[in-house]
Each structure stands twice: as structure tokens, then as C-alpha cells.
Amino acid sequence: MNDSELLQAWANRRDEAAFAELVRRHLDLVRASARRQVGASPLAEDVTQAVFLVLARKAGSLGDKVVLSGWLFRTTRFVAARALRAEQRRTHHETVAAMQPAVTDAPAVPEHWQEVEPHLDAGLAALPAADRDAVLLRYFEGKPIRSVGELLGVNEEAAKKRVSRAVEKLRTWLAGRGVVLTAAGLVTLLGNLPVGAAPAELAGQIAAAATANTAGATAATLAAGALRDWWLAQLRQWLPWAAAALLLVTAGISSLLPRSETTASGEVATVTPGDPRPTTAPVAMASAPPAGPAAGLTTSRLLLNVRSIAGNRPLAAQLKAMFWGRTGDSTTLDLATDADGNAEIPITDPPQGSLTLWISAPDHVPVVVEWRRHEFTEPVLAYQCLLEPGQELVGVVQDEAGRPVADARIEFVGPGLTGGKRQNIGFHSRLSSTSSDATGRFRTGQLPSLRGHNGHMTYAVIHPEFIRQEIVLEGSVTAATHQTVVLRRGLKVAGQVLGADGAPVPDAIVEHIGRNGHSAQEARTGEDGRFLLGSFSPGTVELVVSAPGFLTAREKVPAGTETLLFRLQPDDPGSNPPPGSALADTVRLRGTVVDAESGEPLPRFSVLSHSGGPERRLLRDGHAGRFDWAVEGGFREPFTVEVDADGYETAVSDLRNVPAEEHAFAFRLRRGEPGSGRVVDAAGRPVADAVVGLNGLGFGFIIRDDRTFSGNNAPQTITDAAGQFSIRLKPNTESLVVVHEVGFALVPVAQAKRAMILLQPWGAIEGTVLTAGQPAAGQQVFLHAWLPDSDAQLWPVALDTTVTSDARGRFRFNHVPPGPVALSRYYKFSPGTAGNAGIGPRQRVDVLAGGVVEVMLATTGRTLVGRFEMAQPVAGHQWRDDIQTLEEIRSDLPTVREVFRNHPEFPKYLRVERRREAQIRKFFPDIQPDGSFRMDDVPAGTYRLTLCVSVPPTDYSDENQRFFRRELGKLEVPVVVPPGDFNDPPLDLGTITIPVKQR
Numbered sequence: 001m002n003d004s005e006l007l008q009a010w011a012n013r014r015d016e017a018a019f020a021e022l023v024r025r026h027l028d029l030v031r032a033s034a035r036r037q038v039g040a041s042p043l044a045e046d047v048t049q050a051v052f053l054v055l056a057r058k059a060g061s062l063g064d065k066v067v068l069s070g071w072l073f074r075t076t077r078f079v080a081a082r083a084l085r086a087e088q089r090r091t092h093h094e095t096v097a098a099m100q101p102a103v104t105d106a107p108a109v110p111e112h113w114q115e116v117e118p119h120l121d122a123g124l125a126a127l128p129a130a131d132r133d134a135v136l137l138r139y140f141e142g143k144p145i146r147s148v149g150e151l152l153g154v155n156e157e158a159a160k161k162r163v164s165r166a167v168e169k170l171r172t173w174l175a176g177r178g179v180v181l182t183a184a185g186l187v188t189l190l191g192n193l194p195v196g197a198a199p200a201e202l203a204g205q206i207a208a209a210a211t212a213n214t215a216g217a218t219a220a221t222l223a224a225g226a227l228r229d230w231w232l233a234q235l236r237q238w239l240p241w242a243a244a245a246l247l248l249v250t251a252g253i254s255s256l257l258p259r260s261e262t263t264a265s266g267e268v269a270t271v272t273p274g275d276p277r278p279t280t281a282p283v284a285m286a287s288a289p290p291a292g293p294a295a296g297l298t299t300s301r302l303l304l305n306v307r308s309i310a311g312n313r314p315l316a317a318q319l320k321a322m323f324w325g326r327t328g329d330s331t332t333l334d335l336a337t338d339a340d341g342n343a344e345i346p347i348t349d350p351p352q353g354s355l356t357l358w359i360s361a362p363d364h365v366p367v368v369v370e371w372r373r374h375e376f377t378e379p380v381l382a383y384q385c386l387l388e389p390g391q392e393l394v395g396v397v398q399d400e401a402g403r404p405v406a407d408a409r410i411e412f413v414g415p416g417l418t419g420g421k422r423q424n425i426g427f428h429s430r431l432s433s434t435s436s437d438a439t440g441r442f443r444t445g446q447l448p449s450l451r452g453h454n455g456h457m458t459y460a461v462i463h464p465e466f467i468r469q470e471i472v473l474e475g476s477v478t479a480a481t482h483q484t485v486v487l488r489r490g491l492k493v494a495g496q497v498l499g500a501d502g503a504p505v506p507d508a509i510v511e512h513i514g515r516n517g518h519s520a521q522e523a524r525t526g527e528d529g530r531f532l533l534g535s536f537s538p539g540t541v542e543l544v545v546s547a548p549g550f551l552t553a554r555e556k557v558p559a560g561t562e563t564l565l566f567r568l569q570p571d572d573p574g575s576n577p578p579p580g581s582a583l584a585d586t587v588r589l590r591g592t593v594v595d596a597e598s599g600e601p602l603p604r605f606s607v608l609s610h611s612g613g614p615e616r617r618l619l620r621d622g623h624a625g626r627f628d629w630a631v632e633g634g635f636r637e638p639f640t641v642e643v644d645a646d647g648y649e650t651a652v653s654d655l656r657n658v659p660a661e662e663h664a665f666a667f668r669l670r671r672g673e674p675g676s677g678r679v680v681d682a683a684g685r686p687v688a689d690a691v692v693g694l695n696g697l698g699f700g701f702i703i704r705d706d707r708t709f710s711g712n713n714a715p716q717t718i719t720d721a722a723g724q725f726s727i728r729l730k731p732n733t734e735s736l737v738v739v740h741e742v743g744f745a746l747v748p749v750a751q752a753k754r755a756m757i758l759l760q761p762w763g764a765i766e767g768t769v770l771t772a773g774q775p776a777a778g779q780q781v782f783l784h785a786w787l788p789d790s791d792a793q794l795w796p797v798a799l800d801t802t803v804t805s806d807a808r809g810r811f812r813f814n815h816v817p818p819g820p821v822a823l824s825r826y827y828k829f830s831p832g833t834a835g836n837a838g839i840g841p842r843q844r845v846d847v848l849a850g851g852v853v854e855v856m857l858a859t860t861g862r863t864l865v866g867r868f869e870m871a872q873p874v875a876g877h878q879w880r881d882d883i884q885t886l887e888e889i890r891s892d893l894p895t896v897r898e899v900f901r902n903h904p905e906f907p908k909y910l911r912v913e914r915r916r917e918a919q920i921r922k923f924f925p926d927i928q929p930d931g932s933f934r935m936d937d938v939p940a941g942t943y944r945l946t947l948c949v950s951v952p953p954t955d956y957s958d959e960n961q962r963f964f965r966r967e968l969g970k971l972e973v974p975v976v977v978p979p980g981d982f983n984d985p986p987l988d989l990g991t992i993t994i995p996v997k998q999r
Contacts, residue, residue, distance in 0.1 A: 003068040003151075010211075011060035019059075020207035022068070023052055027203045029069060029140050030076050032193070036121055037080040039314065039340070046219045049206050050079045053223035056210040067151055069141055070133035077125055081382055083222055084305055084342055115179045116189060118312040118386065123173045126603055126646060131166035138163045139190035172647040175674050175726040302345040302371075305384045306337050306359055314341030315387060317361035318431050321345050324354045347376055360431035363445030365390045368426025374629045375620045385423065390446040393473075395483030397436045397461055404440025405487055408463040409433050412446070413470065415457060420608050420616035449689075449718070450474070461485045462521065464492075467535050490535025493557060495564025497529045497545055504529030505568055508547035512536075519544075536560075587635060589619070590628040591665030593643055601625020602645050602669065610652075611639035642731075643667045650731050675733075676726040677755035679719050681742050686723030687759060690740035691716055695797055696749075697732040698907030702798045703739060703817065732907075737797045743849075744817045746797060763847035765813040765823070768805075770858035772936045772982040775809025781857060782826035783813050786844055787918045795911070802826050811857075818849040823857055827883070827924040838883055841921040859921075861939035862980045866989035868931040868947065870996045874968055876951050879927040886923040886935060886975065889942045893919060934986075940979040947971045947994050969996035 001009065001018065003025070009018035027048070034047040054075055062071065124132050130152065137148045149159030171186045181189070209219075306317045319335040337343040345357065354373055360366035364387035371381070397405040411433035418424055425448055427433075436442040450457060456474045466487035493512075497505045507524055510531045514520035523533045533543070536559035543564075545553045550568035557564055593602045607619045607627055619641075620629055641653040641663075649672035656663050675694070679687045693701045693716035700714050717727045727736075729749065736752040738745040743759030769779040781803055785796040799821060805811045825840035845855055864886070868879065893916050894902070903909040921941075925933035949969040971994045977987065 004064050004066075007059045007062055007068070010056070014211070016207070016211045019056065019211055020204065022055070023207040023210070024203045026068065026072050026141075027206070029136070030072050031202075032140075033073060033076040033121060034080055036117060037077065038083055043083055043340070045202075046222060047076065047080050047083050049209060049219035050083075050222035051075050052206050052210045053219060054079065057223075065153070067133040067137065069136040070129060073121075073124065073132065073136055073140075077121060079222055084303065084340070084382075113189065116174065116181075118307070118309065119174055119179060123170050126173055127166060127169055128598075128600055131162065131169060134159065134162045135166045135170065135190070140193065169647060172671075172673060175676055180676055180720070180724040180726045300347055301380060302347060302355070302357075303380060303382045304337070304343045304345060304357075304359075305382075306341040306343070306361065307384065307386055308361075308364060309386045309388050314339065315361040315364065317341070317343075317359050317387075319343060319345070319360075320358045320428055320431055322356045322358075324356065347381075358426055358428040358431055359385055359387070360428060360446070361387055363390055363392075364388065365425055365446055365448045366427055366432045367423050368428070369423045371422075372620070372631075374631050377629070388448075390444075391449060392443065392445050393447040393459070393483065394441070394443045395485060397440045397442065397463075397485045397487060399466070399487055399489070404436070404438070405463060405466065406436055406438045406440060408436040408440075408442070408461050408466070408485075408487070410435065410442050410444065410459055410461055413458040413460055415448070418616075420618055422618050422621070447473070461487065463487060464532070464534055465489060467537055468520065490537055491560035492532060492534030492562065493536065493541055493543065493559065493564060494532045494562040495530070495566065497525050497531065497547070497566045497568060499550065500567060500569055505547050505550065508545055508550075508568070510566075511544045511546075513542040513544055586630050586661075588628070588630050588662040589641065589665070590662070591626070591641075591667060593622065593625050593627070593645070593667045593669065595648075596668040596670045602648070605643050605645035605669075608642045608644065609635070609639050610642060611635050611637045616642065641665055643669065644728070645669055648672055649729070652731050672729070673753050674726045674728045675736055675749070675752040677724070677752065677757050679723045679725065679738055679740070679745070679757045679759060681759050682761065686719075686721070687740050687742060688719055688721045688723060690719040690723070690725075690738050690759070692719060692725045692727055693717075693737045693739075694727065694730055694733050694735075695737050695746070695795065696730060696734045697795075697911065699730065699732075700795075700798055701737050701739075702800050703737075703744075704799075704801050734795055735797075744815075746794065746817070746819075748794060760818045761850035762815045763818050763849060764852045765816055765821075765845055765847065765855060766852055767811055767823070767855035767857055768809045769811065769825070770809065770856055770937075772863060773858075775805075777805055777807045777809055779805045779809070780826040781805065781811045781813075782824045782839060783816065784822050784824065784839075784842075786820035786822045786842075787915050789915075791911075816847050818847050820844055820846050822918075823855065825857070838885060838922060838924045840923060842918055859937040859939055860981050861937045862977055862984055863982055863986040864925070864935040864938055864975075864977070864989060865986045866933055867991045868927065868933060869991055869993050870949055870969065871993055872996050874949060874951060874996055877949060877968075879929060879931055882927065882948055882950055884925050884927065884933070884948065885946045886925070886938065886943050887946065888921040889944055890920055936982065938977050940977050943975045943977060945973040945975050945989075945992075947973065947992065949994050949996055969994045971995065 001021070003022065006018040006022050009015040010022070030051050031044065031048045034044040034051070038044050038047055051072060055072070062068075124135065127135070134148060134152060137143045137151055138145070143151070145160050145163070146156050148163065149156045152159055152162065154162065167186055167190070168183060171181055171183055174181065174186070304319070306315045307313060308315050315337065316339065317337045319333075319337065321333040321335060323331045323333075333345065335343050335345060345355075347355070355371045357369045357371075358366065359369065367385060367387065369383070369385065375381075397408040397410075399405055411429050412427040414427075415425055427446075432444075432446055434442055434444045448457060450473060456472055458470055458472050461469045461471070467490035469485055469487055471483065471485060497508045497510070499505050504527065505525060506527045506529060508529070508531075509522055509524055510533055511519040511522040512533060521533065523531045525531045538559055540556050541559050541561075542554070542556050545566045545568065547568060549571055551571050553566050553568055555564075555566070589607075593605050594600060595602060602625050603623060605622050607622055608616045609619055609631075610616050619631060620627065635658050638655050638657055640655055643651045648669040651667045651669050653665050653667075675692075679690045679692070681687050694714050695701060696714075701716070715727060715730060717725050719725045729752075733749050735749055736745075736747045736757075738747070738757055738759060740759060743761045745757050745759050747755060747757055765783070767781075769776045769781060771779070783801045783803075784799045788795065796819075797817065799817070801813060803811045803813060821844075822842040823845055824842050827838040827840065841859055843855070843857060845853055847853055868884070870877070896913065896916075899912050899916060900909055903912050921939070923935050923938050923943075925935045927933045947970065948967055950967045971992070973989075973992060975989065
């Protein structure tokens with residue numbers, strides 16, 4: 001009897017022998033899938049038993065055409081997901097040590113199985129149903145092609161093609177997860193799955209329990225819960241259709257009833273069918289919230305599972321969940337996962353604005369995960385978080401005398417978040433910090449691999465008796481990085497926080513605001529309102545004091561102040577918006593996402609938005625080919641919507657205008673291969689840990705020495721031990737950049753699929769800076785990209801490295817990409833954060849792979865001298881803080897206004913403007929304190945001398961001032977430089993007076 005006949009025998013006659021045969025046939029498939037998802041534990045056996053309990057109860061509803069292997073696979077995933085969040089699993093904590101299967105139950109593990117196993121079931125679930133059934137029948141149950149065709153209702157040749165196509169889809173999906181296999185390699189792995197045979201007696205036990213309804217309590221509860229969830233899922237699936245039908249019925253009835261129309265005067269006219277004369281009555285117009293799924297917020301809890309990428313083992317992690325309210329308030333929960341890596345986070349009622357979740361586990365890189373309010377539309381959200389193993393960072397903290405410093409806190413800074421990703425690396429100061437011991441030693445195993453994370457990481461060492469120290473780790477860091485950190489003692493700030501009535505304010509937060517505008521350290525006041533904060537370098541310290549029920553206070557004080565007094569004014573609750581009031585507009589986004597070839601809905605995809613600058617924002621993960629969300633916060637500028645799905649090319653919508661309150665989309669995604677290949681060196685050896693990144697219009701990488709830094713969210717990945725990589729291509733990708741100590745490669749995107757990429761050895765540049773024909777010491781030299789003449793040429797990777805010439809005017813750049821690059825003098829006058837910089841004329845240098853190029857960095861022309869003065873004196877002004885520019889006038893180049901008019905899209909405009917700027921020569925005078933200046937080696941031509949007078953910001957706490965100088969005066973002077981060189985007398989421009997307007 002086939003599966004369908006056995007199902008009917010059980011459903012119609014309760015034939016226990018028939019059901020026992022079904023269990024025997026499919027037990028290994030279900031049990032192996034359960035083990036991959038919940039681990040080789042007693043819980044997997046409960047899941048297996050629950051799946052067959054569900055089969056026993058649902059057998060009568062399964063049609064003749066159902067492929068039982070596929071149905072059981074989907075049911076196993078459904079039950080396993082519920083099992084991971086069920087309360088009953090917690091009874092297994094004491095048996096964690098016994099969760100590993102017996103040696104006789106562990107078959108040989110094929111190559112790449114550890115990389116594939118964590119993603120296999122999700123990849124199978126992402127396949128269309130027919131393709132998934134084909135793979136399950138052929139490889140998981142080992143059926144011959146002829147039998148696969150019979151069960152799928154197709155001939156043998158069609159079954160063979162379907163299996164082959166399904167394997168290729170699965171291979172592409174795995175490649176999108178960083179698991180790169182050849183088609184033959186994946187077929188070999190699937191043909192040798194380490195599923196492990198179930199004990200001989202298990203099939204009989206499960207069959208007997210299912211037919212006699214005597215299953216264990218855990219399995220019975222799982223089965224009952226799964227059936228209930230299944231019913232709810234089916235109900236949710238049909239609700240939109242029922243609602244649509246109800247709307248049609250309502251529309252039909254309403255067509256027979258009087259209706260209302262709005263007249264030009266704003267009144268509502270009531271119209272009766274058959275009566276053309278409306279009667280009017282004034283009415284108050286109100287806006288209703290969007291109907292349907294976008295309006296419902298029903299999530300009650302988030303079910304989290306935390307596992308290690310290495311071995312897919314569960315992790316005991318610390319969690320900090322922060323719920324951000326719609327009015328700016330927040331609520332924090334401290335949680336932890338259990339021994340199975342599971343945790344349940346309640347979603348508060350009423351629903352909050354968003355959820356930020358920090359996850360930290362020992363010896364793994366911590367992450368931060370975010371959800372927004374419009375995503376809480378399902379009764380239960382489930383999320384699996386995979387953490388990558390961290391590198392070890394060890395060191396010792398000492399004072400200036402070499403004595404160990406105990407209890408110094410070590411915490412990582414950055415590396416920053418990418419809005420287009422749900423999960424980012426994120427260090428929480430309380431979850432992911434460590435402290436030095438009595439000998440000053442510290443250790444952490446949470447250091448990310450520097451390759452693939454912008455090539456550097458920063459960590460801070462903090463102690464109340466010493467000045468905060470930040471250390472930057474750059475380049476390739478070994479597994480055991482030993483650091484010696486020397487701390488200097490600093491000055492403290494102490495004081496008291498009182499209310500307006502003079503009473504102490506306990507538990508107030510006193511924060512030190514750093515130069516970047518963020519909190520650098522904080523302290524809390526005691527019962528007497530007193531606080532102590534430190535230590536600081538000599539200078540001014542900015543403090544912010546906040547406490548519930550009081551207005552925030554801000555003040556700058558000298559470091560070392562120990563008698564500071566803050567008097568907080570009471571907050572007026574009436575001035576704040578009421579709790580729960582919406583502070584932002586809501587935009588409804590709805591659409592469909594289907595396969596362009598078959599028209600089938602995509603089971604899973606991600607929707608992102610792009611508005612204004614280069615940053616993308618993840619809106620939500622969608623499923624079943626539809627999305628319909630009310631997105632709070634709206635959009636401030638015209639925006640596009642982007643859809644990503646594994647195995648498909650990214651699709652981007654047209655540009656939408658902001659005023660509309662609802663936007664509909666229809667996406668048809670084409671299948672596409674990711675960028676993939678193998679990186680080798682000149683000898684043909686595979687190169688592991690090479691950084692591979694995307695370069696294109698609006699995004700790309702910056703190379704500083706031999707390290708890469710992501711620009712505008714340029715995706716990147718790292719090659720594995722075999723030199724292989726896979727990376728999803730973004731729209732407008734033009735090339736792949738590969739960087740490693742052994743070499744560099746820039747590959748056009750058309751050649752970046754299944755490519756063998758040969759790294760070219762780095763080149764080097766040595767040279768001398770010449771000023772007025774003489775070597776110039778202490779001159780900064782800037783290495784940057786040589787820009788092509790047109791878009792037809794491949795846009796280069798950005799370079800950003802600066803060196804300073806020595807006493808002989810000599811300089812050297814190592815790790816220079818082969819090909820044309822540009823050198824310029826780099827002018828940086830102000831030593832502080834607020835200041836100016838300039839880049840002189842570009843000089844092309846052609847670099848050979850593995851070679852060293854000798855250059856003379858110089859221009860030939862006249863020397864210009866003169867003196868600047870102001871129409872009236874300005875307090876605090878220093879001439880060396882200004883940057884005066886002598887810019888060549890080029891009538892053959894478009895103006896900035898013309899460039900913007902011809903290229904209004906920002907990425908394109910920026911690229912064209914950079915090319916225009918590169919063709920204009922600029923020079924910068926060396927200004928002395930008395931205003932006299934000198935410019936050497938200015939070629940003959942017509943120039944514009946732009947003069948500015950500026951002063952530093954008056955308030956560094958003001959976000960609009962902190963990094964910008966205040967301009968008080970400006971003047972433009974035409975200058976004509978005759979032919980000549982440094983041997984000719986200097987061209988004296990005389991005294992130039994700049995008008996100044998005091999502010």
C-alpha cells in the first residue's frame with residue numbers, strides 16, 4: 001500500500017497496522033528534522049511523537065495528492081517552533097548533560113555538514129512546495145527518480161529536472177547564507193545525510209501511543225498546541241478573503257441605500273439611488289485608521305532562541321530588552337536564556353513604539369536586534385539569533401608608575417549600526433564589559449574579527465581615578481591579542497543635586513557629554529543628592545543632570561570642580577504630550593511579492609526603505625507573498641521601497657512622494673545568483689580571510705593602507721579556508737573589491753559570479769615633496785583614487801591614506817593597489833575638531849603590481865605673497881584656523897548648479913561633482929599670525945581667491961555648532977598669475993581687507 005492508501009485505512013477503519021507502517025516509513029525523516037531544529041535531546045523525541053499525534057488526528061483531511069514527506073516536514077517545523085517556546089520543555093533542564101545521542105546513533109559526518117546543518121531546514125522551507133517535496137523524497141527518503149515522479153504526478157524525466165532545479169535553488173539559498181557549495185557537492189551531501197536510524201522499538205512505541213491516544217504529557221501538549229495554532233493560522237489565512245467578501249456584500253447593499261458625497265463647499269451630500277437631487281447637511285470630517293492587518297497590534301510575546309554559529313549549539317546568554325514608548329519613554333527588562341538557548345520576552349500592553357534587544361554570550365560577539373511597532377501584528381513572534389565566536393583580547397592595566405590597576409572597566413566602542421539589517425554587532429556597557437583583576441589583568445572573548453568589520457575596533461578602559469583611555473585595534477589581530485594600557489590620573493568633578501525647594505534629589509543621573517555629543521560616563525546621586533564623577537583631563541567638562549519629575553539641566557564646568565551645585569526645576573506634566581499620543585504620521589505600505597517566472601508568492605522576504613541619504617532602513621520581514629503595514633514615523637522625503645529575498649535579485653520601487661498616506665506596490669523578483677567565487681594568490685593557493693566587498697553607485701569601500709572601511713553600507717564578507725565566498729549583489733553594483741595582506745583585486749560585476757579571482761600583489765610609492773624646488777619637511781601627502789574621465793570606465797575603489805614627509809622631504813606609501821592613483825598635498829591647519837582642510841592639485845601615479853614607484857610631488861609656477869587683514873578686529877580669531885583657497889577658474893567645466901540640474905539623484909550628482917572637482921587645481925596659502933601669507937609653485941592661469949573669517953563654536957553642546965566654525969566675513973578676489981617659476985620674483989598681491997560682520 002502507498003502512503004495515501006495507508007492514510008485512508010487509518011482514517012476510515014482505524015487500521016493500527018496501517019498507521020504503524022506510516023510511522024515506520026517516515027520516522028527517520030521526522031526525527032532527524034526535529035533534532036536539527038531543537039537539538040539531539042529528549043525534546044526532539046517529544047516533537048517526533050507530537051508530529052505523529054497530529055498526523056493521527058489530521059489523516060482524514062489529507063487529500064490523495066498530498067506528498068506525505070513534505071507534509072510531515074512542514075508539520076515538524078511547526079511543532080518544533082512551538083516546542084522551543086513551550087513551558088513544558090523547561091522540565092528538561094536537569095537532563096542537558098544527557099542530551100547528546102549515543103555513539104551508535106551518530107553516523108559519519110560528511111564534509112560541509114557543520115556549515116549546512118544550521119540552515120538546512122530553513123532552506124528547505126523556503127523552497128516552493130513541489131521542489132521541497134522532490135528533494136525530501138529523493139534524498140531524505142532515498143526514493144529512486146521513478147518513484148519520485150509517481151508521487152509527484154510527473155514522468156521520470158520531469159522528476160529528474162525538478163530534483164535538479166530544486167537542488168540548485170537550495171544551493172543558491174545556502175550561498176546567500178554564506179555556505180558556498182558546488183551543485184555536485186550539495187548532491188553528495190544530501191545523498192549522505194547523517195540522519196541516524198531511530199531505535200527499532202521507537203516506531204512501535206510512537207504508533208501505539210498515537211493510535212491509543214496514550215502519548216506522554218509533553219508530546220500530547222505539543223500536539224494539542226500545534227493543532228490549535230494550526231487552526232488559528234488557517235483562520236488568519238482566510239480572514240482577508242472573508243473580509244473582502246464582506247466588503248463586496250456591503251458594497252452591493254450600500255449601492256441600494258442613500259450615499260453621501262462631499263460638495264465643493266466641504267458639506268456632505270446625501271444621494272438616494274434614482275434621485276439626482278442631493279440634500280446637504282454640514283458634518284465633521286474625521287480620518288479613520290487603516291483597516292485590515294495594518295491596524296492590528298496583537299503580539300503578546302517574542303520567543304527567542306540563541307545559538308552559536310559554531311556547531312549550532314544553544315547559548316546561555318544575557319539579555320537586555322528596552323521598549324521605547326511612542327512618547328519617548330522607555331521600559332527595560334533584564335532577562336537570560338535557559339540551557340536550551342531559549343527566552344520569552346513579553347510585549348507590553350498597550351503596544352510600545354519599538355523594541356531594542358541586546359544579546360551577549362561568553363566568548364561570542366554580542367549583537368543588538370531591533371523591531372518596530374508596526375511589526376507586532378502576529379500573536380507570537382519567533383526569532384533565532386546566531387552569534388559568531390569572538391576572538392580573545394587579553395591585557396594588563398597599569399598606572400604611570402607601572403603599578404597594576406584593579407577594577408578598571410573594559411568595554412568596546414562601536415562599531416555602529418546598519419539600518420538595513422535587523423541584527424547588528426552591539427556592545428551593551430553592562431552586558432558586554434569586563435574588569436581588570438587585582439593584578440591589573442583582563443580578558444574578553446567577544447572581540448569581533450577585524451576583517452569584515454571595517455578593519456578596526458575600539459575599546460575603552462575606564463576607572464574613576466584615571467582619565468578614560470581609548471585604544472584602536474587595527475589590521476589583522478591574532479587570536480590572543482595582548483595589550484598593555486597605561487592610565488593617567490585625572491581631575492574629578494563633585495557636587496550636589498537639589499530641587500527648587502533645596503531638598504536633595506536622590507538617584508539623579510549626572511552624565512559627562514564627550515566631544516562627540518554622546519554620554520562618555522555617568523554617576524548617580526546618593527540619598528543626600530551628592531555625586532562624584534571623574535577622571536578628566538584639564539579643561540572644560542560638560543555635564544547633563546536628569547531626574548524623574550525635573551527639567552534636565554546642562555552646564556560646563558572646569559575639571560577639578562568639587563563644589564558644584566545643581567538646582568533642578570520641576571517639570572510641568574501639562575507641557576508634555578499625553579501618554580500614548582502619536583508623535584509621528586503613519587504611512588500604510590501594502591504590496592505583493594512574487595516570482596517573476598512562475599508568479600508564485602515568495603514565502604519569505606525583507607522590505608527596506610530608502611529616503612534621503614545612503615542609509616537603508618529595514619521595515620519588516622514579510623511572508624506568503626504579501627505585506628500590509630502601517631509604518632509609524634512616516635517619511636520626511638521622497639522614498640523608495642526595496643525587497644530582498646534569498647536567491648533573487650533585489651527589486652526597488654519607483655520614487656514615491658511623501659504626502660500620500662497609502663502606497664501600493666507589486667514586486668516581481670527575478671532569480672539571480674549572488675556574487676561568488678574563489679580567491680587565490682599569485683601561486684594559485686587559496687586565500688582565507690580576505691575581505692570581499694561591493695563597489696557601486698552610491699556605496700563602496702574606502703581602503704586605508706591594507707584595511708577596508710565600509711562606505712554608505714557597502715556589504716562585505718570574508719573568504720573561508722578554501723578561499724571561497726558568496727555575497728548578495730545590491731542594485732547598481734559595479735564591481736567586487738578584494739583586499740588581503742597578500743594583494744588586491746577589483747573585479748567587474750559581470751565577472752563576479754563563480755569566478756576565480758587572482759590577487760595582484762600590492763605596489764608601493766616612494767617620493768619627495770618639493771616646494772620652490774627644495775625638499776619640504778613636515779608636509780602631509782594624501783593618496784586617493786584617480787577618477788576616470790567618464791562613467792564608461794570602471795569606478796575605482798576609494799583610497800584614503802595620509803603620510804608626512806620626513807626631514808629630507810621623503811615619504812612612502814605601502815599597500816597601494818596596482819593601477820592609476822593620485823597624490824596631492826594635504827593641508828590641515830586647525831589642530832582641533834572644528835577646522836578646515838584642503839587638497840592640492842592631483843598628480844597621477846601609475847603603480848605596478850609588486851613594484852615601487854619613485855615620484856617627485858611638485859608643481860611648477862610662481863610664488864604669491866601678500867597680507868590679509870580684517871575691516872575690524874574679531875575676538876578669538878586666529879588666522880591659522882581659516883582656510884583661504886586659490887581656485888582655478890575653468891570655463892570648460894560645468895558649474896555646481898549645472899551638475900545638480902543634470903543629475904538630481906544624489907549618488908549620481910556626487911560622483912559627477914567629484915570628477916569635476918578633481919579637474920580643478922587648488923592652492924592654499926600658509927598664513928602667519930600677523931596675516932601675511934605665501935603660496936609657492938602656482939602655475940600660470942586665472943584664479944579666484946576666496947577669503948573667509950571664522951571663529952570656533954560658542955556652544956559645543958549645540959548639535960548644529962559642534963563641528964562647524966561660525967563664518968563672520970567672506971570676500972572673493974580675482975587673481976591672474978603670469979608664466980614663471982620659483983626663480984622669478986614673487987607676485988605680491990598686496991594687502992587684502994576682508995569685510996567682517998560681528999555676530
